[in-house]
Amino acid sequence: MRGLGGQDLGGLMKQAQKQMKDLQRRMGQVEDDLRDRAVEGSAGGGIVKVVFNGLQEPLSVEIDPVVVEEEDTEFLQEMILAAIRQGIKKARELEESERSKIAGGLNVPGLDAFF
Secondary structure: OEOHHHOEHHHHHHHHHHHHHHHHHHHHHHHHHHHHOEEEEEEOOOOEEEEEEOOOOEEEEEEOHHHHHHOOHHHHHHHHHHHHHHHHHHHHHHHHHHHHHHHOOOOOOOHHHHO
């Protein structure tokens, strides 16, 4: 059976499957890379720092001892949440940037479900 432009549909399907497998392999490589990369969210001028990998998984929390000495736990809690939010935002941006490099900037609905 012939498809568009007189090409064999079976051949086109095989080519599409090969390209999809290659895309999935490359996305797996991106995920591995993101797992090894780190971004930092901070709050209070660096009083609280939270480090995330590119998959938005928290890796570490650093709190300046000055905050603990002040015994203002409500302030500390707010700073931790702010640092977490900033870190997740940065990790999302990193992930989106890396994944878009592989997808070639395609904005195909549902494409991310394959990765």
